[in-house]
Amino acid sequence: MTNQMVGIEINDLHLSFGETEVLTGVNLDIQPGEFFAFLGPSGSGKSTLLRSIAGFGPTPQGSIHIGGRDVVSLPPWKRNVGMVFQSYALWPHMSVRDNVGFGLRERKMPASEIAPRVDAALELVGLSHLADRMPNQLSGGQQQRIALARTVVVEPEVLLLDEPLSNLDASLRVQMRRELLALQRKLGLTTIFVTHDQEEANTTADRMAVLDKGVIQQIGTPQVLYDTPENLFVAEFLGTANILGGQVESNGGAKRFRTSAGDVLPLSDGHEGAGSIVLRPQNMQIVDQAGADTLPGTILHREFMGSQVRYIVRTSGTEMIVDQFHHVGHDWRDTGSDVHLKVNTNEAVIVAS
Amino acid sequence: MSNASPHNTGGPSLLDRLPASIFPRVTGLHAAALIIAILLIGLLIIPVFQVIYVAFLDPNTGALTLQNFVDFFRTSLFRESFWNSFYVSAMSVVFATVIALPLAYITTRFNFAGSVVIQSLGFIPLIMPPFVGAVAMQLIFGRNGTLNLLIEEKFGVNIPFMEGLNGVILVQSIHYFPFILINLSTSLRNIDRSMEEAAQNLGSQGMRLFRRIVFPLAMPGYVAGAALVFIKVFDDLGTPLLLNVNNMLAPQAFLRISSIGISDPMGYVISFILVAFSIFSLWASFLVMRGKDYSTVQKGGGGLSRRDLRTGEKIAAYAVVAFILILVLSPHIGLTLLSFATIWSFAPLPDGFTLQNYVVMWENSKQFITNTVIYAGIAAVLDVIIGTAIAYIVIRTGIWGRKSLDYLATAALAVPGVVLGIGYLRVFHSIDIPFTDKPMASWWVIIALALMIRRLPYALRACTAALQQVSQALEEAAESLGATKGSTIRRIVIPLMSGGILAGFVTSFATAAVELSATIMLVSSESDAPLAYGIYLFMQTPSGRGAGAALGVVAVIIVGLGTFLSQLMIERDKKFKSTDQSH
Numbered sequence: 001m002t003n004q005m006v007g008i009e010i011n012d013l014h015l016s017f018g019e020t021e022v023l024t025g026v027n028l029d030i031q032p033g034e035f036f037a038f039l040g041p042s043g044s045g046k047s048t049l050l051r052s053i054a055g056f057g058p059t060p061q062g063s064i065h066i067g068g069r070d071v072v073s074l075p076p077w078k079r080n081v082g083m084v085f086q087s088y089a090l091w092p093h094m095s096v097r098d099n100v101g102f103g104l105r106e107r108k109m110p111a112s113e114i115a116p117r118v119d120a121a122l123e124l125v126g127l128s129h130l131a132d133r134m135p136n137q138l139s140g141g142q143q144q145r146i147a148l149a150r151t152v153v154v155e156p157e158v159l160l161l162d163e164p165l166s167n168l169d170a171s172l173r174v175q176m177r178r179e180l181l182a183l184q185r186k187l188g189l190t191t192i193f194v195t196h197d198q199e200e201a202n203t204t205a206d207r208m209a210v211l212d213k214g215v216i217q218q219i220g221t222p223q224v225l226y227d228t229p230e231n232l233f234v235a236e237f238l239g240t241a242n243i244l245g246g247q248v249e250s251n252g253g254a255k256r257f258r259t260s261a262g263d264v265l266p267l268s269d270g271h272e273g274a275g276s277i278v279l280r281p282q283n284m285q286i287v288d289q290a291g292a293d294t295l296p297g298t299i300l301h302r303e304f305m306g307s308q309v310r311y312i313v314r315t316s317g318t319e320m321i322v323d324q325f326h327h328v329g330h331d332w333r334d335t336g337s338d339v340h341l342k343v344n345t346n347e348a349v350i351v352a353s
Numbered sequence: 354m355s356n357a358s359p360h361n362t363g364g365p366s367l368l369d370r371l372p373a374s375i376f377p378r379v380t381g382l383h384a385a386a387l388i389i390a391i392l393l394i395g396l397l398i399i400p401v402f403q404v405i406y407v408a409f410l411d412p413n414t415g416a417l418t419l420q421n422f423v424d425f426f427r428t429s430l431f432r433e434s435f436w437n438s439f440y441v442s443a444m445s446v447v448f449a450t451v452i453a454l455p456l457a458y459i460t461t462r463f464n465f466a467g468s469v470v471i472q473s474l475g476f477i478p479l480i481m482p483p484f485v486g487a488v489a490m491q492l493i494f495g496r497n498g499t500l501n502l503l504i505e506e507k508f509g510v511n512i513p514f515m516e517g518l519n520g521v522i523l524v525q526s527i528h529y530f531p532f533i534l535i536n537l538s539t540s541l542r543n544i545d546r547s548m549e550e551a552a553q554n555l556g557s558q559g560m561r562l563f564r565r566i567v568f569p570l571a572m573p574g575y576v577a578g579a580a581l582v583f584i585k586v587f588d589d590l591g592t593p594l595l596l597n598v599n600n601m602l603a604p605q606a607f608l609r610i611s612s613i614g615i616s617d618p619m620g621y622v623i624s625f626i627l628v629a630f631s632i633f634s635l636w637a638s639f640l641v642m643r644g645k646d647y648s649t650v651q652k653g654g655g656g657l658s659r660r661d662l663r664t665g666e667k668i669a670a671y672a673v674v675a676f677i678l679i680l681v682l683s684p685h686i687g688l689t690l691l692s693f694a695t696i697w698s699f700a701p702l703p704d705g706f707t708l709q710n711y712v713v714m715w716e717n718s719k720q721f722i723t724n725t726v727i728y729a730g731i732a733a734v735l736d737v738i739i740g741t742a743i744a745y746i747v748i749r750t751g752i753w754g755r756k757s758l759d760y761l762a763t764a765a766l767a768v769p770g771v772v773l774g775i776g777y778l779r780v781f782h783s784i785d786i787p788f789t790d791k792p793m794a795s796w797w798v799i800i801a802l803a804l805m806i807r808r809l810p811y812a813l814r815a816c817t818a819a820l821q822q823v824s825q826a827l828e829e830a831a832e833s834l835g836a837t838k839g840s841t842i843r844r845i846v847i848p849l850m851s852g853g854i855l856a857g858f859v860t861s862f863a864t865a866a867v868e869l870s871a872t873i874m875l876v877s878s879e880s881d882a883p884l885a886y887g888i889y890l891f892m893q894t895p896s897g898r899g900a901g902a903a904l905g906v907v908a909v910i911i912v913g914l915g916t917f918l919s920q921l922m923i924e925r926d927k928k929f930k931s932t933d934q935s936h
């Protein structure tokens with residue numbers, strides 16, 4: 001099962017259900033062989049975008065090229081795009097073998113060729129022994145693998161996965177996402193993986209696109225998106241973020257950030273004007289002495305989380321989440337005590353507010 | 354507290370009351386279960402088995418024999434009747450499918466403006482007893498009916514829509530197609546969009562997609578509906594009788610018993626065949642459906658796949674739907690016209706319109722209507738009492754054999770009215786009415802009891818559904834506050850079930866009011882006859898047809914209103930319960 005790897009290129013895609021526009025101006029360039037994730041909250045349009053690549057749903061405006069071929073006007077059965085459904089969609093009236101062989105029979109392949117290919121696909125997902133079961137005799141994880149086998153057996157050019165792990169329980173989810181990635185690498189299939197779970201996307205994807213309200217917010221590797229979010233949505237959606245509104249001012253030759261509450265933090269760089277500063281919980285230390293790069297505050301809560309201690313600190317503007325590594329013998333701060341937060345301003349990111 | 358348990362050691366007052374509250378539950382409900390079991394055995398099991406037993410008895414010697422069956426199949430009229438019943442039932446299934454399939458498919462798979470209207474209009478045939486529509490259908494589709502007069506004028510041909518068996522098939526398929534429509538629509542609606550999309554994704558489309566995915570998944574619902582249609586048509590007596598088609602099984606049974614008498618074995622042989630076919634069809638459909646709960650709408654699925662129709666398709670769809678709806682509504686239109694007609698014969702439409710028929714109907718059928726209210730009233734009251742009791746016993750107690758009460762009561766569905774009627778005649782002709790020397794078989798109370806048994810499954814289903822919605826915690830709360838079982842049932846359970854019980858009452862009443870097949874066997878004098886029998890009598894003479902139609906309109910209104918009210922009560926009950934939960 002080796003493939004000529006293909007890329008996917010989407011240009012200025014718009015899609016509406018009746019009057020409501022669900023996808024707005026989507027541009028994407030997915031590389032051949034890439035494991036790409038669509039990440040976003042529920043209702044952000046991930047499924048709609050994925051389905052439009054497979055040919056389901058209303059016909060969009062704009063273009064979708066798969067391996068250089070424009071597919072927007074092609075019906076689903078002419079696209080050679082493999083899709084695994086969130087519900088698996090195994091047909092209950094057919095055995096596992098018939099489910100997996102369905103696509104090959106639709107392609108009018110002789111039975112003598114179908115059998116070995118079905119066997120090979122079942123082998124690939126490790127379920128050869130279940131070939132003669134009916135789908136309702138399978139566990140969720142097994143159904144998931146059969147659905148995967150049914151899709152890859154026809155050797156599609158790209159593989160689309162819509163929340164493939166969401167119907168599995170937590171421990172199986174971790175195992176399956178590793179297997180999925182291993183399978184993808186083995187087959188070299190260009191793959192799009194839809195999820196609302198950032199951990200799933202972070203751990204599997206080469207690159208990902210964060211969606212909100214039908215608009216792509218940012219595209220990049222998981223690390224780039226976490227470290228340098230381009231807007232408030234991405235900053236808040238990925239991980240935990242403390243956000244302070246204010247503005248960037250010039251301070252002689254240097255720059256500084258003045259929060260709306262009036263506190264001032266030095267910056268090494270930044271465009272002057274209104275904006276927000278994004279501070280991750282690990283970007284700050286709790287100290288006793290005020291300094292040029294500190295904010296005054298009071299400890300409100302303390303939560304012990306094992307490797308670290310999480311403090312909720314009230315500063316003049318807002319409540320901040322601050323994580324400190326836990327070391328044996330280390331003293332914890334008491335709630336109610338007055339402290340200062342030392343900000344590592346070189347790790348902070350300024351985004352438009 | 355007279356029956357305090359010996360284990361009581363005089364503890365706190367709550368403990369004191371406990372044994373007393375358990376004890377009445379045991380005796381009271383056990384007694385109820387026993388009485389119901391006796392009633393069901395006496396009024397359903399014994400009559401039906403009596404009928405089957407007599408079918409195997411030599412009428413002269415009383416010895417067990419198969420001779421009656423040999424005689425049956427040696428008689429060409431019976432062979433013909435058997436074949437006709439089979440043919441009519443099968444063809445009714447075919448035509449009902451032809452009517453139901455497009456409606457089901459269009460309303461579930463496409464974005465179609467009229468879907469809601471179709472799905473509700475689809476139920477309208479069911480609110481008219483089929484024999485009531487039969488005469489109206491003659492006037493529209495018969496040899497000298499509206500349609501043929503128009504066709505003959507234009508093309509000089511006459512199409513035998515209503516001749517002989519054709520008429521029965523047409524009337525029955527128009528009446529019973531909703532069973533297929535309902536079941537098939539439910540099946541189609543339960544196919545998750547992703548089932549079809551997965552197939553399209555793998556290269557399937559069009560008819561292949563329909564044949565390999567959609568149709569197999571919808572099959573169980575279709576089979577359930579089709580089996581029901583087959584049984585109903587096979588057992589029906591009223592429609593062939595009113596259309597004067599006598600060479601079918603049910604009419605033959607009726608005619609043999611009513612003309613030759615209850616000792617003629619042929620009526621019993623036919624009854625045996627009717628029961629056997631009912632059970633066989635149910636069993637066959639059960640086999641086909643076993644292990645095939647294909648309801649695939651699930652978490653993360655896409656719901657229903659509805660496609661927009663192209664303009665051409667839309668026009669075609671509207672044309673098909675309009676044609677079918679006119680066909681389906683023709684009995685109602687015909688009946689209404691006939692009830693207001695002065696004279697309607699050899700003409701496309703009545704000569705003139707009048708209210709006279711209603712006046713005649715009212716003057717002549719006060720007795721019919723009173724009887725109907727009494728019989729159906731008694732039947733429906735008993736049905737909900739027994740239905741509630743069975744539901745409670747089955748769901749809330751551990752009484753031995755409780756499930757069999759449920760099965761027994763539901764088994765009435767598989768017993769054709771004719772068979773029950775013959776069974777009652779046979780069993781009760783040798784028992785006298787209390788304090789008289791007249792046989793019970795000619796007593797009107799027997800009619801009410803037959804109706805009660807026939808409609809019990811409906812009431813039972815409504816009561817069971819109602820009780821299932823009452824959380825057991827509500828009962829336990831009352832009991833923990835010291836209420837006895839009896840007073841918990843009276844003050845908590847029954848009030849909470851009231852919506853469902855009322856719905857069951859109304860359904861039983863409305864359908865019992867227009868039942869003909871058992872009643873016609875049991876009516877011994879015109880003064881005891883209910884409305885359905887009255888319609889049958891009116892329709893026997895051409896001059897009575899107008900008044901008969903007027904009475905038919907009354908019947909349709911009773912059933913229609915009943916159906917509407919019971920739906921209303923169920924809906925209101927649901928709403929009441931759901932707001933209850935949110936507080």
Ligand SMILES: Nc1ncnc2c1ncn2[C@@H]1O[C@H](COP(=O)(O)OP(=O)(O)O)[C@@H](O)[C@H]1O
Nearest residue numbers: 017018022040041042043044045046047048049
């Ligand atoms: N068939 C449909 N008709 C109308 N609106 C739809 C339909 N499918 C999805 N939507 C809307 O499109 C938006 C995006 O949905 P979806 O792509 O399913 O989101 P996600 O997969 O990110 O949760 C939602 O607001 C949803 O309500």
Ligand SMILES: [Mg+2]
Nearest residue numbers: 046047048163
């Ligand atoms: Mg989705």
